[in-house]
Amino acid sequence: xxxxxxxxxxxxxxxxxxxxxxxxxxxxxxxxxxxxxxxxxxxxxxxxxxxxxxxxxxxxxxxxxxxxxxxxxxxxxxxxxxxxxxxxxxxxxxxxxxxxxxxxxxxxxxxxxxxxxxxxxxxxxxxxxxxxxxxxxxxxxxxxxxxxxxxxxxxxxxxxxxxxxxxxxxxxxxxxxxxxxxxxxxxxxxxxxxxxxxxxxxxxxxxxxxxxxxxxxxxxxxxxxxxxxxxxxxxxxxxxxxxxxxxxxxxxxxxxxx
Amino acid sequence: xxxxxxxxxxxxxxxxxxxxxxxxxxxxxxxxxxxxxxxxxxxxxxxxxxxxxxxxxxxxxxxxxxxxxxxxxxxxxxxxxxxxxxxxxxxxxxxxxxxxxxxxxxxxxxxxxxxxxxxxxxxxxxxxxxxxxxxxxxxxxxxxxxxxxxxxxxxxxxxxxxxxxxxxxxxxxxxxxxxxxxxxxxxxxxxxxxxxxxxxxxxxxxxxxxxxxxxxxxxxxxxxxxxxxxxxxxxxxxxxxxxxxxxxxxxxxxxxxxxxxxxxxxxxxxxxxxxxxxxxxxxxxxxxxxxxxxxxxxxxxxxxxxxxxxxxxx
Amino acid sequence: xxxxxxxxxxxxxxxxxxxxxxxxxxxxxxxxxxxxxxxxxxxxxxxxxxxxxxxxxxxxxxxxxxxxxxxxxxxxxxxxxxxxxxxxxxxxxxxxxxxxxxxxxxxxxxxxxxxxxxxxxxxxxxxxxxxxxxxxxxxxxxxxxxxxxxxxxxxxxxxxxxxxxxxxxxxxxxxxxxxxxxxxxxxxxxxxxxxxxxxxxxxxxxxxxxxxxxxxxxxxxxxxxxxxxxxxxxxxxxxxxxxxxxxxxxxxxxxxxxxxxxxxxxxxxxxxxxxxxxxxxxxxxxxxxxxxxxxxxxxxxxxxxxxxxxxxxxxxxxxxxxxxxxxxxxxxxxxxxxxxxxx
Numbered sequence: 038x039x040x041x042x043x044x045x046x047x048x049x050x051x052x053x054x055x056x057x058x059x060x061x062x063x064x065x066x067x068x069x070x071x072x073x074x075x076x077x078x079x080x081x082x083x084x085x086x087x088x089x090x091x092x093x094x095x096x097x098x099x100x101x102x103x104x105x106x107x108x109x110x111x112x113x114x115x116x117x118x119x120x121x122x123x124x125x126x127x128x129x130x131x132x133x134x135x136x137x138x139x140x141x142x143x144x145x146x147x148x149x150x151x152x153x154x155x156x157x158x159x160x161x162x163x164x165x166x167x168x169x170x171x172x173x174x175x176x177x178x179x180x181x182x183x184x185x186x187x188x189x190x191x192x193x194x195x196x197x198x199x200x201x202x203x204x205x206x207x208x209x210x211x212x213x214x215x216x217x218x219x220x221x222x223x224x225x226x227x228x229x230x231x232x233x234x235x236x237x238x239x240x241x242x243x244x245x246x247x248x249x250x251x252x253x254x255x256x257x258x259x260x261x262x263x264x265x266x267x268x269x270x271x272x273x274x275x276x277x278x279x280x281x282x283x284x285x286x287x288x289x290x291x292x293x294x295x
Numbered sequence: 296x297x298x299x300x301x302x303x304x305x306x307x308x309x310x311x312x313x314x315x316x317x318x319x320x321x322x323x324x325x326x327x328x329x330x331x332x333x334x335x336x337x338x339x340x341x342x343x344x345x346x347x348x349x350x351x352x353x354x355x356x357x358x359x360x361x362x363x364x365x366x367x368x369x370x371x372x373x374x375x376x377x378x379x380x381x382x383x384x385x386x387x388x389x390x391x392x393x394x395x396x397x398x399x400x401x402x403x404x405x406x407x408x409x410x411x412x413x414x415x416x417x418x419x420x421x422x423x424x425x426x427x428x429x430x431x432x433x434x435x436x437x438x439x440x441x442x443x444x445x446x447x448x449x450x451x452x453x454x455x456x457x458x459x460x461x462x463x464x465x466x467x468x469x470x471x472x473x474x475x476x477x478x479x480x481x482x483x484x485x486x487x488x489x490x491x492x493x494x495x496x497x498x499x500x501x502x503x504x505x506x507x508x509x510x511x512x513x514x515x516x517x518x519x520x521x522x523x524x525x526x527x528x529x530x531x532x533x534x535x536x537x538x539x540x541x542x543x544x545x546x547x548x549x550x551x552x553x554x555x556x557x558x559x560x561x562x563x564x565x566x567x568x569x570x571x572x573x574x575x576x577x578x579x580x581x582x583x584x585x586x587x588x589x590x591x592x593x594x595x596x597x598x599x600x601x602x603x604x605x606x607x608x609x
Numbered sequence: 610x611x612x613x614x615x616x617x618x619x620x621x622x623x624x625x626x627x628x629x630x631x632x633x634x635x636x637x638x639x640x641x642x643x644x645x646x647x648x649x650x651x652x653x654x655x656x657x658x659x660x661x662x663x664x665x666x667x668x669x670x671x672x673x674x675x676x677x678x679x680x681x682x683x684x685x686x687x688x689x690x691x692x693x694x695x696x697x698x699x700x701x702x703x704x705x706x707x708x709x710x711x712x713x714x715x716x717x718x719x720x721x722x723x724x725x726x727x728x729x730x731x732x733x734x735x736x737x738x739x740x741x742x743x744x745x746x747x748x749x750x751x752x753x754x755x756x757x758x759x760x761x762x763x764x765x766x767x768x769x770x771x772x773x774x775x776x777x778x779x780x781x782x783x784x785x786x787x788x789x790x791x792x793x794x795x796x797x798x799x800x801x802x803x804x805x806x807x808x809x810x811x812x813x814x815x816x817x818x819x820x821x822x823x824x825x826x827x828x829x830x831x832x833x834x835x836x837x838x839x840x841x842x843x844x845x846x847x848x849x850x851x852x853x854x855x856x857x858x859x860x861x862x863x864x865x866x867x868x869x870x871x872x873x874x875x876x877x878x879x880x881x882x883x884x885x886x887x888x889x890x891x892x893x894x895x896x897x898x899x900x901x902x903x904x905x906x907x908x909x910x911x912x913x914x915x916x917x918x919x920x921x922x923x924x925x926x927x928x929x930x931x932x933x934x935x936x937x938x939x940x941x942x943x944x945x946x947x948x949x950x951x952x
Contacts, residue, residue, distance in 0.1 A: 040403070040404050043400055043403045043404055044404075046400075047389060047392065047400055050389075050391060050392060050396065051389065051391045054391045055391060064636075067633075067636055067637070071636075072802075075798070075801060075802070075805070077797060077798045077801050078797055078801065078821055078829065078832040078833075078836065080794065080797060080798075080824075080829070083794070083795060083797070083798055085692065085795040086795060086798040086799070117387045118383060118385055118387050119387055119388060119389060121353075121355065121381070121383035122381065122382075122383055122388070122401065122445065122448055122449075123401075123404070124353075124354070124355065125353050125376060125379065125381035125383070126376060126401060126404035126405055127373045127374070127376045127377035127404065127405065127406070128373065128404055129373055217771075217775060218698075218759055218760070220768065221759065221760060221761055221766070221768070221772075222759065224767055232767070235767075236767060236768075239767075239768050239771055240769075240771070244771065244775075246775070246778075246779075247771070247774050247775060247778055248778075249778070250778060252691070252696045252779055252780050253696065253778070253779070253780055255696065256692075256695045256696035256780055256791075258695075259695040259696070259780065259789060260695075260696070260780055263777060263778070267774070267777045267778070270770070270774060271774060271778070274771075274774065292357060294312075294355065294356045294357060295350065295355040295356070
């Protein structure tokens with residue numbers, strides 16, 4: 038067993054045993070269920086609406102779970118002093134951080150797995166179909182998004198306190214989803230300085246909307262899966278920011294006195 | 296027999312906390328060695344710099360100046376940690392894990408295989424008095440049980456050297472006794488042990504050598520046998536009768552005179568016997584003899600005080 | 610001693626479990642609780658004048674929750690636009706012309722013989738188009754086919770490769786191309802949620818009912834009428850909803866019922882219409898059209914029921930109340946008088 042896997046496994050065990058994920062999945066499922074109990078004019082097979090509500094709720098719930106889980110990994114280790122016996126073992130701080138990141142991603146995958154179970158059962162219950170190609174791409178991009186959020190949360194938790202890290206992560210999560218459209222809407226109204234600022238922000242900030250295939254998955258009868266080139270470009274785009282945030286987190290953690 | 300290799304080498308080590316005007320020097324230029332097979336106690340008052348030194352050895356803190364090497368490697372490197380078992384000052388372990396899982400985690404990180412762990416974990420739990428507790432979640436462990444588990448994780452991979460920060464903190468007398476037994480076994484097997492402790496009886500029992508630290512500086516460093524010598528104090532109250540003169544050998548010891556009575560304090564049992572014999576030969580009337588044992592702790596306090604006075608005088 | 614400890618731990622665990630179950634029960638029962646909150650009593654959100662604002666601001670609860678409800682409802686309205694265009698986000702263009710595209714102006718057509726050429730929306734043609742749309746068609750005679758998309762085409766986009774990725778990831782069509790319209794069926798849940806969120810969202814009732822009717826099934830037609838009934842219950846002075854109900858009864862051949870609905874619509878419209886008409890801040894062109902439609906339909910249906918004298922009487926009343934806005938009544942009135950003379 039590699040050290041990265043061992044650290045990751047401990048994060049996963051925590052996520053699975055602390056029951057928070059189950060609570061989130063249960064509440065989200067009840068929410069989706071509650072919405073579905075509304076009488077929609079005796080219409081059956083309204084799968085788009087179900088898909089939209091379910092995927093949005095699941096993405097938001099998993100995103101928030103990842104932010105909270107990732108942001109608290111390092112501060113909790115410092116606070117509870119559990120980091121000392123761990124880092125006394127022959128592992129580097131980079132290995133430790135990679136293990137934590139992998140663990141958070143495994144927890145996110147576990148959370149998403151539970152959601153998917155609910156989603157797939159719900160879809161079959163409603164007599165709908167799942168667009169396999171698009172749906173797999175949706176899941177892949179969601180995981181990239183979660184990885185980016187986890188890396189960002191790690192970095193934030195190294196530069197501000199835990200509460201601030203979670204708050205900033207959540208603000209970023211929601212703001213980034215709307216900023217992509219906001220840029221295009223604001224640009225024509227901005228003066229040259231404003232346009233320059235928007236252009237810089239457009240290239241500097243990671244735009245989570247680019248990693249969200251929800252709309253195409255909902256309206257899947259019109260949209261084919263993305264081609265490989267686009268998927269590669271999106272992977273590279275997300276990968277760049279993941280490396281930047283993870284690198285920044287590691288840089289802060291590398292020589293941090295414990 | 297060849298020269299023993301150094302396991303820990305600290306030279307002119309300076310460690311500071313904080314920045315700018317809030318900077319605090321916790322360790323102020325200490326140097327010491329711990330050689331292979333030695334058991335060295337690191338003692339000092341709270342805030343003396345013991346934990347800071349140990350954390351620096353482990354690579355958790357970074358020195359401002361000076362060097363620390365372990366097994367010839369720079370401290371904090373993966374290689375240097377591979378051969379060490381470490382017990383932190385306050386040991387807290389993941390409350391959501393079972394004892395067995397935790398030991399699997401730490402053993403795995405030490406590079407042990409699953410097969411090795413399957414054999415080692417029950418044996419280890421038995422050794423630290425946690426037999427049958429492997430499947431219990433750590434949130435249900437008492438502080439003492441956690442400390443025992445901490446000891447287990449430190450020695451899981453039979454490390455060549457053990458570094459314990461506050462050895463028996465949180466342990467009850469039985470736990471302390473058990474731990475002492477375990478450490479004696481480890482010591483007798485030739486392993487190197489370096490630990491800090493408030494329990495000076497442990498130091499007396501286990502250590503070959505003691506390093507005393509105060510306000511970030513080493514105030515004394517000596518074999519335990521040398522340190523224990525001045526710890527017993529004998530007092531003789533006597534007077535010289537019928538014009539007998541004080542023997543010259545006794546006069547050299549500088550007894551205090553009060554009227555015609557002398558009071559002499561001696562901290563060496565052999566010297567004490569010789570003086571009593573000489574006084575009897577010289578016809579002195581010995582009014583009383585008493586022996587008083589000082590603890591290492593009192594001795595340490597005295598040392599600390601005298602170190603403070605010297606600083607003041609300087 | 611250990612036994613005592615563990616039992617106290619058990620008790621603690623049990624109480625936490627109870628709290629969890631209690632919370633779950635409250636959550637599960639929340640629809641029933643909210644159903645009893647009488648959402649129709651909420652009067653905030655869509656205010657018409659300062660008195661409305663004043664009344665709304667007397668309660669902090671209404672102020673905060675009220676705005677949210679109305680805003681959520683409006684956001685859901687935008688969502689229907691996305692669903693209509695298979696996920697493609699066009700710039701907001703929900704003007705009255707666009708409302709016609711989604712059926713809201715269905716109530717506007719006058720009987721063919723009374724339509725003033727060039728001044729009225731050709732409902733019949735438009736309805737046929739939308740019938741075709743039920744079943745997903747790609748049509749190129751759409752009024753809003755050049756509405757810009759929120760994601761601009763490459764030629765207008767400053768964002769370089771990020772813009773390109775955005776266009777590939779999100780549903781997007783060049784705005785120069787015809788829109789893809791979907792089966793309105795999938796829009797319907799949003800109208801339901803819109804009106805649950807804001808029971809005074811009259812347009813949501815109207816368009817939702819239109820799409821229901823467009824499903825061409827008897828069940829959905831009944832659902833459309835029920836939806837309108839609910840809208841009327843929550844908005845008893847919303848003349849547009851009476852007008853919609855009138856059209857539906859009229860299509861079903863229930864002329865008398867239709868006449869009664871048009872009468873209510875026309876009465877409320879005449880009462881509510883300010884003397885300045887669409888020049889008034891709160892009276893839109895759209896409301897003006899609806900008011901005119903209600904008046905016209907009321908008069909025409911009285912004629913159809915052979916109550917010629919009553920029709921003439923009504924025409925005069927409406928002309929007196931609404932003036933030039935119902936100038937078309939002059940011609941109808943002349944026809945009615947001719948009919949009366951013939952009889």
